[in-house]
């Protein structure tokens with residue numbers, strides 16, 4: 001594809017090769033296996049000398065269209081896909097890390113990723129070093145000691161902290177590490193980690209790529225060499241994306257640019273509004289000038305994204321009153337959909353931590369994650385206004 005703009009790529013990329021019967025849309029190919037009458041042709045495809053499909057755990061035409069679309073959006077040489085975002089992460093780490101290896105990452109990665117770091121990798125005698133998120137000097141120091149993988153996520157969940165990807169990729173490269181970035185929150189519309197020097201970029205396609213909260217999936221993009229080894233791990237271990245989900249993700253991705261632009265705009269308006277509310281203690285959004293990662297976000301992102309969080313005075317009691325009053329939100333452990341989604345961090349991303357652990361991570365009990373949807377911004381503000389107005393003052397005054 002000639003280097004057209006992102007919105008054009010989002011609509012067209014990856015689909016053409018999979019069309020059949022003159023159809024203009026990619027078919028959902030619900031076939032577990034692919035048959036051959038010619039034994040020589042079958043053999044050639046089976047050993048990888050000829051293009052074609054053999055068995056659904058390895059490849060499938062609908063899934064291939066999804067992989068090709070995300071590959072082009074991330075500007076990568078190769079891409080592969082997974083049943084979920086966590087499968088993308090665990091299969092990638094499973095491919096790259098062996099007993100005795102060392103991985104450096106940050107404390108604020110996605111909850112499931114953090115569990116891999118703290119629960120599963122240590123059991124395999126893999127040394128995991130987690131630095132304070134945003135403490136670039138600490139990460140540089142640890143990476144310089146040598147590591148196989150430097151694993152980053154920016155912005156992070158739930159306080160949307162920012163890491164300078166270009167700066168970290170440089171130290172990672174120098175130390176001979178493979179630099180991985182989970183780009184789920186930013187999406188390829190707002191941030192392109194490979195351009196910033198990363199080796200691999202991971203998505204939970206379940207979130208913004210699909211965008212409609214109706215399909216699970218994951219992807220990894222990067223060099224052909226790295227992606228092929230990760231694909232091989234996945235085809236054997238079996239965390240394959242199913243064709244129906246691939247179709248739903250593909251369809252969602254066609255509107256990615258439109259959605260991300262509008263949702264980022266809505267998030268900015270909501271963040272500014274929240275700053276003016278008495279019952280709100282703090283607002284976390286990289287688009288706000290007082291956010292510690294604002295300057296880096298401005299440098300490495302095309303937009304500040306649709307994720308924000310805020311803490312309310314009066315903690316859990318306040319959020320217990322506030323959240324049920326909102327009319328145009330889903331109260332759910334999800335993000336990145338066309339609908340606005342809210343959830344307390346203590347119930348969603350950090351449910352497995354104790355209140356003390358959450359406090360140590362800078363997550364107040366009254367912290368609410370807000371994933372701005374596609375609703376009209378005035379309606380979102382009005383909805384928040386009426387919910388805040390319904391709060392008894394005793395909950396938050398003098399708190």
Ligand SMILES: *Cc1c(COP(=O)(O)O)cnc(C)c1O
Nearest residue numbers: 084085086087110184204206217
């Ligand atoms: C949701 C999420 C994941 C995991 O994705 P699943 O599709 O739920 O497995 C990984 N990273 C980030 C940043 C996420 O938000």
